[in-house]
Amino acid sequence: MTDNNNTSLEKTLVDTLIKERRSDRRWKIIRSFVWAGVVLLYAFLIFSPKSKNTDASTSKPYVSMIRLNGAILPSTRFSARKVIPELNRAFSDKKAKGVVLVINSPGGSPVQASIIHDKIEQLKQKYHKKVVVVGLDTLASGAYLVATAADKIYVNPDTLTGSIGVVMSGFGFNDAIEKLGISRRVFTAGTNKDRLDPFKPLNPSDATKVHKVLNQVHQSFIEDVLQGRKGKLQGNREALFSGDFWTGTTAVKLGLADGTGNVWDVIKNEYGVTHYKDYSARPSLLQTIIGGARTELHVFLAENKTHLSAKMP
Numbered sequence: 001m002t003d004n005n006n007t008s009l010e011k012t013l014v015d016t017l018i019k020e021r022r023s024d025r026r027w028k029i030i031r032s033f034v035w036a037g038v039v040l041l042y043a044f045l046i047f048s049p050k051s052k053n054t055d056a057s058t059s060k061p062y063v064s065m066i067r068l069n070g071a072i073l074p075s076t077r078f079s080a081r082k083v084i085p086e087l088n089r090a091f092s093d094k095k096a097k098g099v100v101l102v103i104n105s106p107g108g109s110p111v112q113a114s115i116i117h118d119k120i121e122q123l124k125q126k127y128h129k130k131v132v133v134v135g136l137d138t139l140a141s142g143a144y145l146v147a148t149a150a151d152k153i154y155v156n157p158d159t160l161t162g163s164i165g166v167v168m169s170g171f172g173f174n175d176a177i178e179k180l181g182i183s184r185r186v187f188t189a190g191t192n193k194d195r196l197d198p199f200k201p202l203n204p205s206d207a208t209k210v211h212k213v214l215n216q217v218h219q220s221f222i223e224d225v226l227q228g229r230k231g232k233l234q235g236n237r238e239a240l241f242s243g244d245f246w247t248g249t250t251a252v253k254l255g256l257a258d259g260t261g262n263v264w265d266v267i268k269n270e271y272g273v274t275h276y277k278d279y280s281a282r283p284s285l286l287q288t289i290i291g292g293a294r295t296e297l298h299v300f301l302a303e304n305k306t307h308l309s310a311k312m313p
Helices: 002-047 080-092 110-127 142-147 174-179 204-228 248-254 263-271 285-303 305-311
Strands: 062-069 096-105 131-140 152-155 160-162 275-278
Touching: 062 080, 080 096, 080 110, 096 142, 096 263, 110 142, 110 204, 131 142, 131 263, 142 204, 152 248, 160 248
Parallel strands: 062 096, 062 275, 096 131, 131 152, 131 160
Antiparallel strands: none
16 A cells, blocks of 8 residues: 555656656747747847938928949849839839949949949939939949949048959969879860850960950940040040949049049039938848858957967867
């Protein structure tokens, strides 16, 4: 009888302990979800962009604004596929006094830049709205090509401006694979299909071909600049179109830009308003958090590069 009582007591204790453990586990899961919700809410409040309508009061005059940042490539936010819908919305806003493009880009694809440039020209003719570009850190190459579609270009005194040229680069590995004792076998249908093969010595006819193509693209670039900055360019044309770049102050003297100033001054002086409506596409919360995490990682690695290198054997 005593053994049965002991067994029953042990079973009761075990059942009670199991219930307590389950309860603890349940509360841990609930606490985890609560903390996750708090973190996401905190991240949303910090990183989420403001509403596009908060910058422009419906009772006050404003301009449409689009921010164009980064390299101009088909896969980036500064691409024809991403930018053209923003341009359509910005220009079609009947209440907007004009369109301001805030650009910070070193350039990129000449095709993407040309498509965006031509779209701006088309929308200007359709909606009859003045377009002003404000360059930030960099307004170069393809980004400058886009800017020439505007009625006026403003830059910061230190904005890197210009770079009216075209570049194509690569590597040659033919000596490297020869030293390694590697032979490469390439089969083509078409005598020029393997042009610029990096594992073969540079063929003079390939170099001639590349220069011809680059010159054609460069000439199209020059024609757009001449059209967009008609009557404004100063100085030696050969130097202007050499692919060189200048500070914003010098760019104004050369006629590549109309003046220096920040966004707020330009909006006020050109349109007589102090408000804007931002039509730039914004990244999602997840993209913002991931982007912020990547930035923090890069900063951490940069700050600890020397320390980590010292530890390497």
